[in-house]
Amino acid sequence: MRGVCLGVLDVPLLFVLLLLSSVSGLLQVDQRRDADDDQELNKAILEMLHINKVSASHQNKPHPYMRRIYQRLDSLEAQDFGSSDGTLVQSFRSVDGPHQAPPGWIWFNVSGLNPSMLGAELVLFRKTLHPRPLSVTVTLHSLTAAQEVLQESPALEERLLTLDQRPSSGYDVFDVSVVLAVRPVELVGFQLRYTDESGSLVLHEALTQSLYCLDRGSLSEPLLVLYQAHTLHI
Template sequence: MVCGLLDVTQLLLLVCSVTALLLIDQRRDAEDDRGLNKAILEMLHINKVSASHQAKPHPYMRRIYQHLDSLEARDFGGSDGTLVQSFRSVDGPRHAPQGWIWFNISTLNPSMLGAELVLFRKTLHLPLSVTVSLHSVVASQESLRESPALEERQLTLDQRPLSGYDVFDVTTVLVAKPPELLGFQLRYTDERGSLVLHEALTQSLYCLERGSLSEPLLVFYQAHPVQF
């Protein structure tokens, strides 16, 4: 009888030990699963945030799309379906000078005929006027090819356009057939004709932050640009 009781006791202890080990393994598996699920959820969250940001159209482009939707039905048979292309600003090449706003237009449709640079202007409470000239540069390999001034206009610093954007017609850059990177720079002279620090003033005047909804935009059209 004593031997029988010892055998039963040992069997129970063995069963309890195995059960405890199984519970520990299950707990570890559950913790691993929770860790893996958390990592997956974090990745999905990042992807979701990234995708939703990319899906948000630039406010200026929303106006363009609304304008296109409002047009009466017309024959676009002569087009390949691409009426407008827009590009947001990117990092410039390593050998580029400071103070330029860069765009990668390697995917530009060759049928585009018009182009405009769109910059969201901040309000500066300075009753001053400056004359701004817009220049462009094409980057190819290790060289930069700068253009003459594309446009020149006078800005009153404490008065913004009704749309909030300064829009520059840069259609002439298409003549140079830029292969990939295209840069723009604003240069200023004050009322006395003195040169103003263009990079500092551009950063003060315009929203240049990449990733923001109002970052610089380069828009190409299959017809002449439509300004708002």
């Protein structure tokens, strides 16, 4: 009798196992069907928006210097800005210069400049350090282009660079707010001119290329940052 009873009990147990296996298989099929449906839905949405694929563009990544500015603004959120402007910030990456422009200039297209901007700074990443404490004097000049007319300004700033030391931020930042006096302006160009210890003027572009990251598309490419009021001095 015991053997018969065990045999009888084994039948429903086998049935239960088969039932569970069947349910599990159905759930997996439903999950795959739901995933396929989601994929088709996402594809349909992208097609409606005329988007072939979704990708993270390199140019959409924030410039490291701008990331510092955003962090700085976030840290100031608790303060009262009622009596202070300067939270509005615009930035422009370097572009190709106009055809009639002389070589060796760093250009920015500022045709989308907000008219309320009062402060501007040129941000250049210093990429090379000299092993010895050499210094060189650099003078910054600018060109503005409006309606295909180029106008060069007097020297904006003269600075002594120590080539074996990099700024704490890694960037040389020049105050170029003077260029905003020309309105309207479409393009702004900058050139660095160097004087060595003997007082000789060095004008070749290779020196700027050796000191700074000028590659467009690089995260540390030249940047023109504009402020509604005063710079943040990052």
